[in-house]
Amino acid sequence: MTRSRAEIAAAAADALDVFAREGAAGAGVLVGFDGFIDTICRVVDRRRTLAADDFDAIPDIPAFAERIGRAAGKSSNVEVAAREQRFGGNGPLLAGALGQLGARVTYIGCVGREDDARALHPIYESFAARCAAVHPVAPPGLTDALEFGDGKIMLGKPANVQRPSWDVLRARFGLDGLREMVGASRLVGIVNWVMMGGVEGIWRGLIDDVLPAFERDAAQRRIFLDLCDPAKRLDEDVSRALGLIRELDAVCPVTLGLNLSESERIARVCGAEPFDGSEGAAMGEAVRRTAVSIRDTLGIECVVVHPRQGAGAADASGASAWFDGPFTSKPKLSTGAGDHFNGGFAFAQLAGMALDECLATACGVSGSYVREAESPTAERLAAFLRDLPPPA
Numbered sequence: 001m002t003r004s005r006a007e008i009a010a011a012a013a014d015a016l017d018v019f020a021r022e023g024a025a026g027a028g029v030l031v032g033f034d035g036f037i038d039t040i041c042r043v044v045d046r047r048r049t050l051a052a053d054d055f056d057a058i059p060d061i062p063a064f065a066e067r068i069g070r071a072a073g074k075s076s077n078v079e080v081a082a083r084e085q086r087f088g089g090n091g092p093l094l095a096g097a098l099g100q101l102g103a104r105v106t107y108i109g110c111v112g113r114e115d116d117a118r119a120l121h122p123i124y125e126s127f128a129a130r131c132a133a134v135h136p137v138a139p140p141g142l143t144d145a146l147e148f149g150d151g152k153i154m155l156g157k158p159a160n161v162q163r164p165s166w167d168v169l170r171a172r173f174g175l176d177g178l179r180e181m182v183g184a185s186r187l188v189g190i191v192n193w194v195m196m197g198g199v200e201g202i203w204r205g206l207i208d209d210v211l212p213a214f215e216r217d218a219a220q221r222r223i224f225l226d227l228c229d230p231a232k233r234l235d236e237d238v239s240r241a242l243g244l245i246r247e248l249d250a251v252c253p254v255t256l257g258l259n260l261s262e263s264e265r266i267a268r269v270c271g272a273e274p275f276d277g278s279e280g281a282a283m284g285e286a287v288r289r290t291a292v293s294i295r296d297t298l299g300i301e302c303v304v305v306h307p308r309q310g311a312g313a314a315d316a317s318g319a320s321a322w323f324d325g326p327f328t329s330k331p332k333l334s335t336g337a338g339d340h341f342n343g344g345f346a347f348a349q350l351a352g353m354a355l356d357e358c359l360a361t362a363c364g365v366s367g368s369y370v371r372e373a374e375s376p377t378a379e380r381l382a383a384f385l386r387d388l389p390p391p392a
Contacts, residue, residue: 003356005324006388009364012348012357013385019351020378024102027350028132030181031095031189033164034196035110035140036156037123038088038335043067043146044079055081060150080144086335087111087127088143089161090191090228093336097343097365098189099130100375103350106181108169110161112136117163130375137172138163141195145335152334158195165198166205175209182210182221187346188252191226191339193241194233203244211251218253218301224346226257226338230265238269246298253301253316255349256294257342260307263290272297275305284322287312292320302349304359306341306366309391311359313345321356325363327391331370340375341366360385 003011042057043064058064067078087096091109099105111124117138120128128134144155169178182188188206193199214221225245230238248254258266260275267274273293276286287305292314295303304313310325331337344365348358364385368376376384 009360009385009388012360013382016382028185029103029105029187030185032108034089034091034161034192036089036143040083041080093339097340105131106133108135110138114139166201189224192228194228222253249300255302263305288322319355323359326367326389333373340369
């Protein structure tokens with residue numbers, strides 16, 4: 001029997017209550033390996049006065065593109081108004097979301113000080129408070145996040161995030177130490193392959209030296225991956241990464257998280273059915289089919305695709321689903337929304353939820369985060385799901 005959106009969300013909320021009470025604190029999670037300091041910015045369109053906040057912002061990305069385009073053959077002065085600095089990076093945002101929900105998180109990554117890479121950077125102190133353990137291995141990269149009403153443009157300076165590698169991890173923790181950390185974790189989250197040259201070596205080290213020591217069992221341990229916008233990487237790079245992901249899945253079940261544009265690129269490279277957004281096509285059904293096709297083509301445990309309107313997923317059991325999310329056209333904060341979606345989905349998998357409930361939980365975490373500009377607790381998330389806002 002098909003359940004309504006409200007019924008799925010309520011079932012997810014009930015499962016959250018049980019998991020938060022009985023299992024979340026024991027759910028070990030290991031996440032890595034990037035780290036950024038995000039400066040959240042608006043782009044000035046027209047100033048009324050020179051007071052810091054007395055301006056009209058460029059409202060959307062097409063208007064920003066038009067402004068930049070008009071500078072061709074000339075020059076232009078574009079003012080970027082910084083609103084605040086936050087800890088960032090796909091890994092810390094994912095780990096922070098999981099920790100706030102109640103998972104026992106260990107983080108390894110670029111969260112150290114410039115003068116001492118093994119000492120925690122002060123901006124990450126609130127993040128570390130959500131984690132059981134944090135191990136800095138390099139200073140963070142830097143990002144200017146230009147936020148618009150219809151999305152964001154991330155201007156990244158990723159030199160520091162090239163430092164983590166399998167050799168660095170082995171030298172820091174030893175192979176036995178890495179095996180111990182993975183063995184104590186029901187989830188291993190590895191994100192931002194796009195910016196980090198060391199990720200493939202870390203995958204290879206896990207495949208060859210760590211994961212074969214453990215049984216491949218989704219109930220005991222799984223891996224969550226997010227490539228993070230492979231637009232700038234060559235097709236051969238993407239194809240090689242997908243081959244390694246298949247190898248990872250052979251030793252530990254893999255969930256691959258994709259936004260809509262990422263799913264289109266992955267589908268093209270691997271030969272899966274691309275998203276069909278032609279006029280008259282239902283968004284939810286088209287996304288669900290794309291998730292099914294990519295999962296079937298790659299042969300991995302689970303694929304989840306999340307446009308702004310909701311999310312679709314497919315897994316190795318043959319299940320597939322779409323969930324209409326609580327989209328809002330007026331987010332308080334959009335930077336980190338995808339990482340919070342990933343955190344919600346992975347947390348729901350840890351809780352053993354059905355696929356549609358995993359999607360509801362993920363959409364709920366992201367929807368709550370963009371409205372309130374902070375990561376929800378499990379209690380806050382359950383309440384949000386029980387009174388899930390309609391798309392707006």
